[in-house]
Amino acid sequence: MINLQALYKEYEDDNHIDSSLYAKYRVKSGLRNENGTGVKVGLTKISDVVGYEYSNGNKVHIDGRLIYRGNDIDDLVAMRKDTPFGFELSAFLLIFGKLPTHRQLLDFHKELIKMADAHNVDIHYQTSNLLNAIQIEVLKLYGEDIDPDSDTLEERMLKGMYILASMPLLMLSHYKKEKITHYPLPDKGIAENVLCIIRQNTHYTQKEASLLDILFMLHADHGGGNNSTFTNVVMSSTGTDIYSCISAALGSLKGPRHGGANIKTSAMFDAIFDEIGTTSDQKVLRKIAKRLLDHDFFDNAGLIYGIGHAIYTKSDPRCQVIKKACKELAQEKGELEKYNCLCAFEKAALYQMRKQKHIETCANVDFYSGFAYSMLGIDKALYTPLFGMARTAGWVAHHLENRQNNRKLIRPANVYVGKRKED
Template sequence: MKNLQDIYKEHEPDNFIEPSLYPRYRVKQGLRNDNGTGVKVGLTKVSQVVGYKEIHGRKADLEGKLIYRGYSVDDLVSHFDQDNLFGFEQIAFLLIFGALPTKEELESFHYELLTRATNTMTDFTYKTSSILNAMQIGVLKLYGNDENPDNDTLEHRMLKGIHILSSMPLFVFSYYTDVHAKTFWETYPKPDKSFAENILYMARENRKYTKKEVSLVDKLLIVHADHGGGNNSTFADVVISSTGTDIYSCIAASLGSLKGPKHGGANLKVYEQFEYLINEVGLTCDEDVLMDVCNKMLDKELFDHSGLIYGIGHAIYTKSDPRAQIIKKECKELAIEKGLMDTFNFFEAFEKAAIKTMKKRKGITACANVDFYSGFAYRMLGFRKEIFTPLFAIARTSGWIGHHLESRQNDRKLIRPANVYVGEMKKVEGILNGKD
């Protein structure tokens, strides 16, 4: 009897699609136009990503902007003073409800966000090697415990979404302490603390943290909260929302998308890249040394031999990624507090060397993306690399909820694109009736 893996390998040529067929049939691979811009597939009021403008079909680079409900994220962050530890709550409210909260509305939202998790089931840890898969299971288990999970009113979908967002840190840190920590400690959130404070409170057995650490976590949550409707996990959410299914299924699908290394897993790749480079060349700021490293990486001679410099470049941003700039500023302040300026200076010097090398080698304008500094941020905060992407997922849940509600409110038409069949027509051969 043949092994099925061997049989499948023998039939791999039957499943291969010649790359030249895509342009022949005018198929937009990755839903990308020929000039690299995204194919327009929908309308949204939730958020916007700006990195270029189109002039007569050509891209003209612009300074990057991330806009939540009409507000520049830079402007939003600049209005949070140093004592305001509730920035993420205000951003999540904005994305979900459509407007900035009043003081009374923020109090109500914060209360719901930090108390609904206490009504979540108590068995959080599952036999899986991935925290993101454990989060998916947790979200679907919330569906199982919901007395009316398919209630289709927008108000009920919103409340279910808040319950999911409230439970996300609990899923992450219950799994984290059970699997990775030497001892288990209680991980329920504290309603008197901000969402960002609770992240650190739940992550640390000694419960200690500084205001600058909270500020950095808060900014990480804010910049990861949403990124337009076209990113893969949000698009997955919108596609599935268009079927009319429950919000639990939509968020679970988005988590599956975010797990992919081409999407949410990028911050981990950046972290591993810098672990490797620091071991190779030390914390040097010598431009010649760093440009030589960049050239070798592009030549597939260093790190993972992919020919990529992780953390540099973005599909939309070219001149600047506003998220990276916000996190970079916060990282510098925390690096000063922790005595890690040598490491920060290395990151900054490498950023400049990589951008210069990309321009010289490929003739393109590139910038550090959000993943460049977020890995360093998580490292300074003492998080294990296994929870980098889950922390991203906690924040992005707020955006997924906003897009889900928008899709259902506007009764978006069922998303059903077309594929072009390029296989051969065949006559029947082989066994169909179970006999030789």
């Protein structure tokens, strides 16, 4: 009988790679440079993530900017005050490369509503993770397409819109274990329809619908270098179909170090509230932050979830937008005490990061997004799937751009550091 325990141990010993070898062979682990910046691997006109600039060779921290096709996210969020279709406006901009006219936005919204269909979704399919179920449903769309591998820009664009339109219904059908074949409010935006389906009624306020729409706008894209978008781009370079590319991106987003971070942050805050209540006392909150960094609280990982970002250093613009929107809804729902505690903990956490880690950093998008979803009464199981639903707009845009411009197969190299048999 095979001794699997021995094989496991041998594998662990034989396959360990000394971390010093990365520097020796000048390998960019995680596609990151020594200063933490990302290795440049592509060009894009879709979006930009700005967190610092260089002056005389020195890295200078600046207020973060998220730019969709030349438009700052703050300006786009401001535009949604004149329309209930903020997410659709962002999706149109990302996919088609320009801001829509009022007529184009209405037509785009109507087209997405008309395209949406839960298809032959199997709501009884058993899986422990909602994102896995959505991956399967997206791949099933390939089987229903009469010409799924057609490679023209127009065809890929239509398929991308079809996936984007169908994603909310595929997700919510599995979540609710009942087939949802259409949007219940055809004259309302996708965010409002999603909230209506989750609530099983139309009992929600406009501030609630507005907050969810804003969350979708902020999640719609974040440059071409984030893991799920890059996964999509790598797949796109093979020339494969768009369904496979979007499904692969969903698989990447499922990872707790990527899209699942908002759940970890929300769980951390629940633990903090249980431990100390909703205080704004800086001394108390700094002690909690210290315990987190000292591996002495929550999951003992030594991390303060929702704090820090690979690019943003001084501020994350998405965090700032959500923070403002959360305050407005917290006032309406009587949750200001909890909101003020989060704001105070943000300050304490940044202080403790400077003191213990000597790091100047900022709260990221996950810091307030979990609180936003909780105020909306949304189940934690939906946090990452809703993120993926919104990010589909960006995935489609990057897929189209790369299929049009990048005809080279993405094929990086590894350095072999294993044993060699003697000749």
